[in-house]
Amino acid sequence: MTTHRSSFSPPPGDPWLTIGEHTFRSRLIVGIEQYDSVSVVRDVLTITGADVFITTVDPDNRRSSLLLSDLDNAIDLDRFVWIGTTSFSRSKDSALRTAAILRDSLGIRILKLDVRGENNVPDNRQTLEAAHELRADGWALMPFILPDVEMAMALQAAGCEALRVMASPVGSGRGIADPGPIQEIIDAASIPVIVEGGLGSAKHVALAMEMGAAATLVNTALVQAKDPMKMALSMRYAATAGRLAYESGPMPEAVAV
Amino acid sequence: MTTHRSSFSPPPGDPWLTIGEHTFRSRLIVGIEQYDSVSVVRDVLTITGADVFITTVDPDNRRSSLLLSDLDNAIDLDRFVWIGTTSFSRSKDSALRTAAILRDSLGIRILKLDVRGENNVPDNRQTLEAAHELRADGWALMPFILPDVEMAMALQAAGCEALRVMASPVGSGRGIADPGPIQEIIDAASIPVIVEGGLGSAKHVALAMEMGAAATLVNTALVQAKDPMKMALSMRYAATAGRLAYESGPMPEAVAV
Numbered sequence: 022m023t024t025h026r027s028s029f030s031p032p033p034g035d036p037w038l039t040i041g042e043h044t045f046r047s048r049l050i051v052g053i054e055q056y057d058s059v060s061v062v063r064d065v066l067t068i069t070g071a072d073v074f075i076t077t078v079d080p081d082n083r084r085s086s087l088l089l090s091d092l093d094n095a096i097d098l099d100r101f102v103w104i105g106t107t108s109f110s111r112s113k114d115s116a117l118r119t120a121a122i123l124r125d126s127l128g129i130r131i132l133k134l135d136v137r138g139e140n141n142v143p144d145n146r147q148t149l150e151a152a153h154e155l156r157a158d159g160w161a162l163m164p165f166i167l168p169d170v171e172m173a174m175a176l177q178a179a180g181c182e183a184l185r186v187m188a189s190p191v192g193s194g195r196g197i198a199d200p201g202p203i204q205e206i207i208d209a210a211s212i213p214v215i216v217e218g219g220l221g222s223a224k225h226v227a228l229a230m231e232m233g234a235a236a237t238l239v240n241t242a243l244v245q246a247k248d249p250m251k252m253a254l255s256m257r258y259a260a261t262a263g264r265l266a267y268e269s270g271p272m273p274e275a276v277a278v
Numbered sequence: 279m280t281t282h283r284s285s286f287s288p289p290p291g292d293p294w295l296t297i298g299e300h301t302f303r304s305r306l307i308v309g310i311e312q313y314d315s316v317s318v319v320r321d322v323l324t325i326t327g328a329d330v331f332i333t334t335v336d337p338d339n340r341r342s343s344l345l346l347s348d349l350d351n352a353i354d355l356d357r358f359v360w361i362g363t364t365s366f367s368r369s370k371d372s373a374l375r376t377a378a379i380l381r382d383s384l385g386i387r388i389l390k391l392d393v394r395g396e397n398n399v400p401d402n403r404q405t406l407e408a409a410h411e412l413r414a415d416g417w418a419l420m421p422f423i424l425p426d427v428e429m430a431m432a433l434q435a436a437g438c439e440a441l442r443v444m445a446s447p448v449g450s451g452r453g454i455a456d457p458g459p460i461q462e463i464i465d466a467a468s469i470p471v472i473v474e475g476g477l478g479s480a481k482h483v484a485l486a487m488e489m490g491a492a493a494t495l496v497n498t499a500l501v502q503a504k505d506p507m508k509m510a511l512s513m514r515y516a517a518t519a520g521r522l523a524y525e526s527g528p529m530p531e532a533v534a535v
Contacts, residue, residue, distance in 0.1 A: 194531030221532025223523035224488050227481040227516060247527025255522035259484060262515035266480035269512055270504025274451030275478025 037235040038213050040131055040161045040182055043102040047072045048230065049260040050215065051253070052240030054108065059087060059095045065243060066096065068253040074101035075133060078126070079109045080118040089127075104163070106133035113147040113154075120155060133185070134164040142190055145172045149179070156180050165217065168202035170209055177212050184210060185238065187218040188229065192241040194221025197228055207233045222252075223259035230263025231271070294492040295470050297388055297418045297439055300359040304329045305487065306517040307472065308510070309497030311365065316344060316352045322500060323353065325510040331358035332390060335383070336366045337375040346384075361420070363390035370404040370411075377412060390442070391421040398448055402429045406436070413437050422474065425459035427466055434469050441467060442495065444475040445486065449498040451478025454485055464490045479509075480516035487520025488528070494520075 036044035047070050053062045054077060066074070076089065092098060105123035107116040116136045123129040132155060136147045143166050152164050156179055165185040166172050173184050186203050189195040196219060197203060207214045213235030220226055221242045229237045239256050246252035293301035304327050310319045311334060323331070333346065349355060362380035367373040373393045380386040389412060393404045400423050409421050413436055422442040423429050430441050443460050446452040453476060454460060464471045470492030477483055478499045486494045496513050503509035 194529040196532065222488055222528045223516075223519040224481055224484040225532065227484045227519065231479055231481050242529060242532060245529040248525070251522050251526035252528065255519045255526055258515045258519035258522065259480075262480040262484065262512045262519055265508050265512035265515065268505070269508035271479045271509065272451045272499060272502035275453065275482065275499060 038183055040102075043131065045073060045102060045236070047260075048236045048264050049226070049257055050075070050217075050236055050238040051243065051256075052106075052108075052238065053087075054106075055240060055244045057087065059091050061249070062087065062092060063095045064250055065253050066101070068250055069257050072101060074098060074103050075106050076103065076123070076127065076129070077106045077108060078119060078122050080115050080122060081109075102131070103127070103129055104131040104133050105129040106135060108133070108135040108137075110136055111139060112136065113151045116147075116151045117154060120158075120160065130159065131161040131182075132163065134162050137165075137191075141192075143167050143187060145169060148172075149175055152176055152179050152181060163215065168199070168206060170202065170205045173206040173210055173214075177210055181212065183213040183215055183235070185215045185217045188216050188225065189219030191218045193219040194242060194245070195219045196221055196225035197232075200228070200232060203229075204232050223255045226256055226259040227263035227266070230260055231267050231276075233267055234263075236260070295440055297359075300388065302330060302359060302493070304517075305493045305521050306483070306514055307332070307474075307493055307495040308500065308513075309363075309365075309495065310344075311363075312497060312501045314344065316348050318506070319344060319349060320353045321507055322510050323358070325507055326514050329358060331355060331360050332363050333360065333380070333384065333386070334363045334365060335376060335379050337372050337379060338366075359388070360384070360386055361388040361390050362386040363392060365390070365392040365394075367393055368396060369393065370408045373404075373408045374411060377415075377417065387416065388418040388439075389420065391419050394422075394448075400424050400444060402426060405429075406432055409433055409436050409438060420472065425456070425463060427459065427462045430463040430467055430471075434467055438469065440470040440472055440492070442472040442474045445473050445482065446476030448475045450476040451499060451502070452476045453478055453482035454489075457485070457489060460486075461489050480512045483513055483516040484520035484523070487517055488523050488533075490524055491520075493517070 034046045038045040050073050051069050056062045107119040110116040136144050138144045145166050162181040163183045168186050189198040215236045216229035216234040217238035220239050226237045243249045291303045295302040307330050308326050313319050364373040364376040393401050395401045402423050419438045420440045425443050446455040472493045473486035473491040474495035477496050483494045500506045
């Protein structure tokens with residue numbers, strides 16, 4: 022009984038992704054670029070059990086949401102795997118410039134690659150083009166795409182480390198609008214699939230994980246909850262619950278989405 | 279940060295139901311009548327964090343799934359709130375006889391009242407009739423019904439302590455087949471609403487809790503999972519995740535079911 026009691030604490034877990042010396046264990050990744058308070062970023066990262074720290078620059082106006090020097094005073098940033106993101110980019114060229122800045126200024130070599138159109142949804146074609154160029158330059162890539170299995174396979178073939186597949190538009194909170202194509206990608210891919218975009222609540226995260234996602238990424242759902250820290254904790258439980266359910270081999274009737 | 283770290287352990291939580299000296303805190307209730315192993319019952323109760331122990335007799339053949347004397351050797355049964363169930367009953371009279379046996383043999387005064395038809399779904403009319411008779415006899419009642427708001431209000435008016443509303447047929451694993459009427463009951467009732475029946479996986483439990491259920495009851499989902507203990511742990515996380523999400527005040531787009 023003692024064993025079972027203690028196992029209620031979230032298992033540390035084997036890494037679901039390893040890139041060089043960097044291991045990704047937490048099944049929940051959080052975006053932090055919407056916060057303007059260092060202490061809030063610290064608390065969100067702590068409560069969610071995050072082991073990834075996402076940073077970026079805006080290549081066009083050199084805007085950064087928070088100063089890293091301030092964050093570094095509040096958080097032991099060395100505990101995290103640092104990855105960069107191009108989430109401000111609206112073109113391949115902008116993404117490539119962002120990547121170069123992140124590499125040159127921070128030494129980052131792992132990229133959460135986003136190339137979104139003006140409607141803020143991924144531009145799959147430009148993302149694939151950017152991926153080819155960045156791979157040739159030695160980047161480890163985690164590209165964000167609309168759920169299209171052919172595109173997913175092309176990015177896998179290009180050597181990407183993981184795929185990030187859109188559940189519903191970023192910030193929409195609408196959850197997994199159409200599970201079919203996402204399930205198809207999870208089933209077809211041999212690299213980890215992260216479900217991201219529009220995950221608004223615990224039930225969305227649990228569903229994604231039960232579908233076999235390696236991890237989920239949340240952001241706006243925390244920012245817009247009346248109590249962001251409580252939602253952050255909820256999301257951590259939900260990611261663990263969903264993963265455990267997936268691993269437990271649920272009764273077949275409960276697997277359909 | 280220390281505070282937030284420690285708060286990842288499930289909060290003990292205020293009781294969501296108090297009946298006399300008995301308090302219900304765990305948001306997850308587990309049925310145990312399908313197990314034939316004492317050690318499995320012990321582990322399931324422990325892993326799920328259950329604080330309710332459900333026992334029954336079959337009034338027609340005096341069958342009890344496990345001998346209480348054996349369980350008592352393996353589990354400190356005094357840690358639990360003991361409630362009886364009439365889940366074997368297929369008529370009002372059978373339920374009343376079961377209740378009388380549970381009272382006379384075990385001193386139980388809290389009843390998980392089930393009167394199901396031959397199709398194994400609740401017979402709302404007979405359940406209400408049984409509730410009136412049992413209330414007159416001093417029982418604390420938690421009746422199981424098909425989601426019908428008028429029936430829910432009638433049972434509340436009859437003095438029931440909590441309502442148990444069917445998500446989908448018991449054992450089906452199909453989750454919340456039609457959230458609308460269940461949401462209607464949760465919104466209308468002033469007593470706690472437990473969602474039960476067909477909850478097959480973590481995502482179903484999270485959804486029910488996000489709808490505002492006070493608790494969820496699971497049973498077959500654990501028994502039929504390939505790894506019941508892993509699913510039991512998943513369900514515990516899912517109930518907590520869903521409750522926290524509900525309490526956090528999610529963005530409106532994520533509240534719709």
